Amino acid sequence: MLTGLLKRRVPQILGLYLGAAWVIVEFISFLTERYLLSPALTDFVLVSLLTMLPTVALIAWFHGTPGKDTWAPTEKVLIPINIIIAAGVLFALFGGEELGATTTTVTATDEQGATVTRVVPKPQYRESIALFSFSNDGRTLNWLRYGIPIALSRDLQQNPYIAAWSPLDGYEQNRLLDLQRAGYGDALDVPVPLMRNIASKNNLAYMLTGNFSSGLRGGLRLEAFLYRTDSGAAPKRFDIFGADPGDVVDRLSSEIRRYLDIYSGGDTLGTDLPVAEHFSTSNAAIERYVDAVVLSAIENDSLGAIDVLGEVAEIDPSFAAAAVHRAVLAANNGQTEAAREALALATQHNYRLLPDETFLVKALTYYTRGDVAKMLSVYEMHAELYPGDIHALSRLAYSYIYHANDIDRALATFQQIYELDNSLDWVVSQIASLQRVQGDEEAAIATLNTYSRRRPDDYSPLLSLGRIHLGNGDLSAARSYTERAVLLATGRVDPLLQMARIELREGNYDQAKSRIAEARAIVAAPRQESAVIAAEIEYFAQRGMLEELGQRLDELYRSDQAFRGAVNLLMTTVSDHAAHYYAADMGDVYFERLEANAAKLEPPLNELIHVGYLGYYLEQGDVAAAEKTAALVVELVDRFGRDDLAYLNNLASARIYQLKGDTAAAIESAQRSLDAFASSVHSIETAAHQVLI
Numbered sequence: 001m002l003t004g005l006l007k008r009r010v011p012q013i014l015g016l017y018l019g020a021a022w023v024i025v026e027f028i029s030f031l032t033e034r035y036l037l038s039p040a041l042t043d044f045v046l047v048s049l050l051t052m053l054p055t056v057a058l059i060a061w062f063h064g065t066p067g068k069d070t071w072a073p074t075e076k077v078l079i080p081i082n083i084i085i086a087a088g089v090l091f092a093l094f095g096g097e098e099l100g101a102t103t104t105t106v107t108a109t110d111e112q113g114a115t116v117t118r119v120v121p122k123p124q125y126r127e128s129i130a131l132f133s134f135s136n137d138g139r140t141l142n143w144l145r146y147g148i149p150i151a152l153s154r155d156l157q158q159n160p161y162i163a164a165w166s167p168l169d170g171y172e173q174n175r176l177l178d179l180q181r182a183g184y185g186d187a188l189d190v191p192v193p194l195m196r197n198i199a200s201k202n203n204l205a206y207m208l209t210g211n212f213s214s215g216l217r218g219g220l221r222l223e224a225f226l227y228r229t230d231s232g233a234a235p236k237r238f239d240i241f242g243a244d245p246g247d248v249v250d251r252l253s254s255e256i257r258r259y260l261d262i263y264s265g266g267d268t269l270g271t272d273l274p275v276a277e278h279f280s281t282s283n284a285a286i287e288r289y290v291d292a293v294v295l296s297a298i299e300n301d302s303l304g305a306i307d308v309l310g311e312v313a314e315i316d317p318s319f320a321a322a323a324v325h326r327a328v329l330a331a332n333n334g335q336t337e338a339a340r341e342a343l344a345l346a347t348q349h350n351y352r353l354l355p356d357e358t359f360l361v362k363a364l365t366y367y368t369r370g371d372v373a374k375m376l377s378v379y380e381m382h383a384e385l386y387p388g389d390i391h392a393l394s395r396l397a398y399s400y401i402y403h404a405n406d407i408d409r410a411l412a413t414f415q416q417i418y419e420l421d422n423s424l425d426w427v428v429s430q431i432a433s434l435q436r437v438q439g440d441e442e443a444a445i446a447t448l449n450t451y452s453r454r455r456p457d458d459y460s461p462l463l464s465l466g467r468i469h470l471g472n473g474d475l476s477a478a479r480s481y482t483e484r485a486v487l488l489a490t491g492r493v494d495p496l497l498q499m500a501r502i503e504l505r506e507g508n509y510d511q512a513k514s515r516i517a518e519a520r521a522i523v524a525a526p527r528q529e530s531a532v533i534a535a536e537i538e539y540f541a542q543r544g545m546l547e548e549l550g551q552r553l554d555e556l557y558r559s560d561q562a563f564r565g566a567v568n569l570l571m572t573t574v575s576d577h578a579a580h581y582y583a584a585d586m587g588d589v590y591f592e593r594l595e596a597n598a599a600k601l602e603p604p605l606n607e608l609i610h611v612g613y614l615g616y617y618l619e620q621g622d623v624a625a626a627e628k629t630a631a632l633v634v635e636l637v638d639r640f641g642r643d644d645l646a647y648l649n650n651l652a653s654a655r656i657y658q659l660k661g662d663t664a665a666a667i668e669s670a671q672r673s674l675d676a677f678a679s680s681v682h683s684i685e686t687a688a689h690q691v692l693i
Helices: 002-007 010-034 040-051 053-063 073-094 144-156 174-181 192-201 245-259 283-297 302-315 320-332 336-348 355-368 372-385 390-404 407-420 425-437 441-454 460-472 475-488 494-505 509-521 526-543 546-560 566-583 587-598 605-620 623-639 647-660 663-678
Strands: 103-109 115-121 127-136 162-165 206-214 220-228 236-242
Touching: 010 040, 010 053, 040 053, 040 073, 053 073, 103 372, 115 372, 127 144, 127 192, 127 220, 144 162, 144 206, 144 245, 144 283, 174 192, 174 526, 192 206, 192 220, 220 245, 236 245, 245 283, 283 302, 283 320, 302 320, 302 336, 320 336, 320 355, 320 566, 336 355, 355 372, 355 390, 372 390, 390 407, 390 425, 407 425, 425 441, 425 460, 441 460, 460 475, 460 494, 475 494, 494 509, 494 526, 509 526, 526 546, 526 566, 546 566, 566 587, 566 605, 587 605, 605 623, 605 647, 623 647, 647 663
Parallel strands: 127 162, 127 206
Antiparallel strands: 103 115, 206 220, 220 236
16 A cells, blocks of 8 residues: 555655645745734635645545546546535635735824825734733832733733723723722732623723732742633733833733734834833833822822822923823813823823824813814824724714714714624613614614613613613603612612612602612712712702701712812712702802812813803892803803703703793793703713713
8 A cells, every 4th residue: 555655656745735735824824924914814725725635635646656647537526525525614614704904994084184094903803901900929019010011001002903901091990990899999919700700891802910029139020821701711821030120011012912923013003112112211200100090090089190190201201101191180180281281291202102192192182272173083083093993982972972962973983883892881871872862762772672682691771771761751661670780780889779769759768768778888989989979969859858968969079079070070060969059058068169179270171160150140040140151151162062061051041031031032042942952962861971880
């Protein structure tokens, strides 16, 4: 047999074929990396070549000997069968795979009207990873428990094929809610099951944690563990030693990208700069930056964080990421000059910014100038150039709501996010809420029911369905959906508080009080505490218990200061509860708090106080002051692009006409206000301005 094979040169031909196949696969692998083609293409070629081995062996057997040969009947039967089987295998393995480019070219128009073109990864080729805190096996460098994931997140995200997420990333505290509810409000020593739960909720494929210690002879030793979110398999372990924190983060980042087989992007996409070049060359500056992040995200001290970030700018003025963070916190707290100063530094050193930050800096710059239209144009360009970036799309959607009152485009943008990831409960809630604003309640209910059937373990669609029926007065249906949400939700106060509202509507005061007490017993985060206090305010207002109402208004004001910036504190905590202040005979306190928060704001944001003044003067019956202030509110709504608040102008006019005794004009203005209100996002208790808590 062996002699026959050698005589027919079968081993030689198979060897040549396998050698050629190896060369082809290596060449395709090179092309895949060089031209950013689908990694499945290499596998496709490899499987194609391997599945055709029987045909090569047949041809070698029948035609390997020297001389002229004819096609044997066996070949005519077996070769087509091999081709059919090979095609079937390829279709089964790669039928759903895209074998072309991993990138797409997109074009957008910037705020100046110029055309901008970018090459960006297709969403299906991006990997995602959740980064949690590291534990310290030594006694020093405690700041690295947070510092490693913060720096690693930025280092990984230089490559557009990676989406990194950390509880301390971003400029809002929502990411910490799950940790706070579970009793890990400091985001340290998080157990693996909780990490997996959070990573899964955020649809992240991997999660990483680890530990570190100082080396005996200097340097830093780091041990990291990379888990697959959807697998119970043992994690991939990385053992890294480096000269300093920046060095170990650079090494770990490279190891993670290599393990996940992440494209480098070559010269086309992204960069791979050391931490010292894209973050800061100063470890002292990075340490203080981490301190500021902890202050704002964990200790709820955004004003203290702004001051610390000012120190960071003095240590390293080129620390652009710190400048962006300071600008966002300053803008949220009405410190316009501090925001402008930080934005100027970030713009000067924008070569150190990630793409997302570059757009954010431009948008905030226009916002602090009062140019809302150009701010919106920047967000639109960001979303157009990065159509797979959920963060960019959500920022645009909220801008459509609050700066353009464009419900149609906001809804379309949230639906675009849903197409990218249909597992995000908050997106489903947004879509249903906006469908209700459009008056299409049937579509809203269908959206929530569809999601609920697909994710029967998620309480959020049930809660939203209960809220819809509560708004419609169908208390039986509202109770049914909300009770189911209570059973599914653990450590969540919002289902309990919604049950309390249902009990209030039915006049079951003892049951309402009991539900609120249940919610208070599980409070673990400032947002939860404020939500419970707001429910108590509603309860005491309805019962006419004015002394208790006043006490809760004081508590809410103190509680909200823990997580709301001065702007939100003025517009939400104070102004939204104006009627309750008056009911509790605390009109003077209301006015004092308006002035106290306005004093913290710098131009032009300090003018937002006129919205609060308007309510105060109308309540006091001061027609002259109300008319003067109403004109300022009209100008304010126009300047800040807050068309969603346009209904306030007609509402104020209705009250002024009423005070003047002109009933017909009051009714006409009230109707216009109702029409404007019905088409704004404020017409419902929308998920667009709430967080599932």
